[in-house]
Amino acid sequence: MxxxxxxxxxxxxxxxxxxxxxxxxxxxxxxxxxxxxxxxxxxxxxxxxxxxxxxxxxxxxxxxxxxxxxxxxxxxxxxxxxxxxxxxxxxxxxxxxxxxxxxxxxxxxxxxxxxxVSNLDDVCIDANARVATVGTGCTFAKLNSALAHYDLHVPGGECPDVCIGGYVQGGGYGFTSVTFGMNCDNVIDMRVMLADGRIVVASKTLNADLWWAMRGGTGGNFGVLLTVRYRLRLLGDVFGWALIWPLQTDHDFENATGALMALQSGYMLDKLRQALNIQVSLCWQPGIGLETIHAARPFLMVRGLYVGTQADGEKAIQPLCELPGAITQWTRMDSFNDLNVRLLDYPFSMPWFGAEQATMPCEDKASRYVTRALDEREWRGLLDYFVSSPNPYSYFYMEFYGGAINSPAEYDNAFVHRRAAFNAVLDVLWFNEGEREPCERFLNGWIEYMAPMWNGEIYQNYPRLGQSDYGACYWGEAQGSLDRVKRKYDPQAAFTFAQQVCPPLSSPHGPVIPGPSWLPQAIEQPIDYGQSAVNR
Incomplete structure (x- = not known):
């Protein structure tokens, strides 16, 4: 040619x-x-x-x-x-x-x-070793489809278009995380390109400080993630379920408050079985069954996935099904991929915009971790506040923690939120600029309401512009160690953005603060370029 x-x-x-x-x-x-x-x-x-x-x-x-x-x-x-x-x-x-x-x-x-880097999306699966090598631009739609052929799994995102590159570096919560850990907890190693174009491998035994930092330290800080090798889990069909409580009458609100109290006493932290993954939502829906029967109304929705048999799953949620006002929308034994969609999209999408809506809405959101028990008044106040939303598109949800999420030591990697009962999140959405101000005001009001319950931490995969002292919120006392890792691997500060890793505000030049016992020594070691080094 x-x-x-x-x-x-x-x-x-x-x-x-x-x-x-x-x-x-x-x-x-x-x-x-x-x-x-x-x-x-x-x-x-x-x-x-x-x-x-x-x-x-x-x-x-x-x-x-x-x-x-x-x-x-x-x-x-x-x-x-x-x-x-x-x-x-x-x-x-x-x-x-x-x-x-x-x-x-x-x-x-x-x-x-x-x-x-969206075209760097290769997936290579070694089914015998249960290991996947995944390109940074690979979407979860592609990764999950590739893994399903072998009945293999790694905890992943609910949105099919999200790529692993940013997701894994922020921790990575999914509908099997209580069972198998955060996405970053399943990383064997990473290949990373530094600012000078050289490539390093980060693993437990090679550049271990970078391996620690990039599992929770967020993207755009240390280098460009190229590939991730994941440890995979065998996963056949799993049990999914959806319960719903209307929020129309005072009696409805009493039932929903009681349901939240029951969830707290029987399904949080050490009470949550490792096989059971739960997400609690407040959302507007046009009905309970398959047919749209009314304009969108607010509901309390409790959905989840049980890694085990249908019989064991049904037994695990039976106390919830028997609560006053509870309506079972559906239960189903199916593949993870099918249930991962169904849990947020059946019988109606969450949030629901109507079949005729083709325009992508604008969005803002905030995250607040909670570690303590809420009293009945606080739960009821949360319901009351949500139904005051300026439009029917607001979407509140709680991602329950526990099990394999909370079992690692607090600073085992840079995802530090290991004591949380749940991550509370509010999304506000709007379609025109006139709707933006009331939506933002509603979100800020929710942040004020959550303040007495908040433990001071925020899920770093849900960042928000303007967050004060974001480093302490995202990384807690690990921020000092992250700053030292960044200065080692990015000495010229080539990787910069508004919420990059930086010294803690409280002690900008203080000692390395908590992390694994081996971390300070690893930071002092020179970068190991190994056989993968690429010279400019």
Whole structure:
């Protein structure tokens, strides 16, 4: 084949011809010739403002974030990331790394150069060893589909479009986490590209401090995650269930408050069986059965997944089914993949927008961890506050912790929320700018209501812009150790964003604070580049 007619040559030639027609001001920060040079080296491709695909490619999942990067580099192989990093640093242009674009605070994009790794999505499964090697851009839709063929599993996200890259670095809660731990607890090792383009492996025995930090320390801090090797679990069919309580009359509210008290006394922390995974929600729905029978109304919804037999699952939830006002919507023995969808989408989606709604809503959310028991007045107040939502799209949920989530030591890795009873979350959603202010006011009011119950911690996979002392909220006393790891692996602070790892506000130059006993010594060791090092 004549090389001048290869797909890459033809594509690059078309790109260069198009770029030559663009406004010269687009190349003020990075010269046109330098972009030609970078594109010629890439297996992937560059998208610039003015390119027909730019306006769609720049968007994130949440339309409230409206960034306009100077350019987007779509990486096809690891080496493309090194080219993009060098391009940004040589041009002194800030950069952001994006895998799926689902960061709730919009940190998946920004000005400057956007490095998109969504095409690094390979999955390789060793069924005999029960190990999966997964690319950072792999979605959970793809990963779960690949694992299902072998009846293998790793705890994963509820949204099929979320990629593992950001998810695992923030901890990673899913509907089997009480049984099998957070997603990050199942990591064997990670391959990571540092800012200088060199690749390191982070594991329990190799660069162990980085392995500790990147399992909870959040993405965009230490390097670019390339691949993760997961330890897999055998998982056949599991038992799913859905209970619902109306919230219309005073009697309904009494029943729902009683249900929350019963959940607290019988299904939280050490009372929660490791096989039982529970999510409690407050949400507007248009009915209880399959038919839409009324305008959306508020309900208390308790749903979950039992890793075991149907008989054992039914026995585990029987006390809940017998509570006053409880209605069983459905129970089902099925595959994890099917139930992972059904639990949030059947008989109606949560939240529910109506079948005719095709526009993606804007979203804001907040997370608050709770470790103590709530009294009856506090539970009732939570119900009363929720039904005052300015629209029927608000969605409150509690992700119950316990079991394998809480069994590791508190600082076993950088996901530190090991004492929580549950993670309480409120999502507010709107479709036009006029709805935004009342929704934001409602969210802020909920944050004020939760303050007496809050333990001071926030799930780092649910960040919010403007959060004060975010480091203490996300990482607790592990923040000092995380800062030292960052300064070791990113000494020039190439990886920056609004809520990056930084020194604790209380002791910016203090000692390394709690972590595993081996961590201080590991931080003092030089970086081990091993056989995987790539020289620039």
């Amino acid at each position: 004549l090389l001048q007619f290869s797909h890459k040559r033809l594509r690059d030639r078309a790109l260069f011809e198009r770029w030559d027609q663009l406004d010269s001001r687009l190349f003020d920060r990075i010269p046109r010739e330098r972009l030609h040079e970078a594109q010629a080296q890439l297996l992937g491709h560059i998208v610039l403002p003015g390119d027909p695909e730019y306006d769609e490619d720049r968007k994130l999942f949440n339309p409230v974030f409206d960034s306009y990067p100077d350019l987007i580099v779509y990486c096809a192989v690891d080496g493309d990331i090194a080219i993009a990093l060098r391009l940004a640093q040589d041009s002194t242009v800030p950069f952001t790394v994006r895998s799926g674009g689902h960061c709730t605070a919009g940190f998946s994009a920004g000005r400057g150069l956007l490095i998109d």
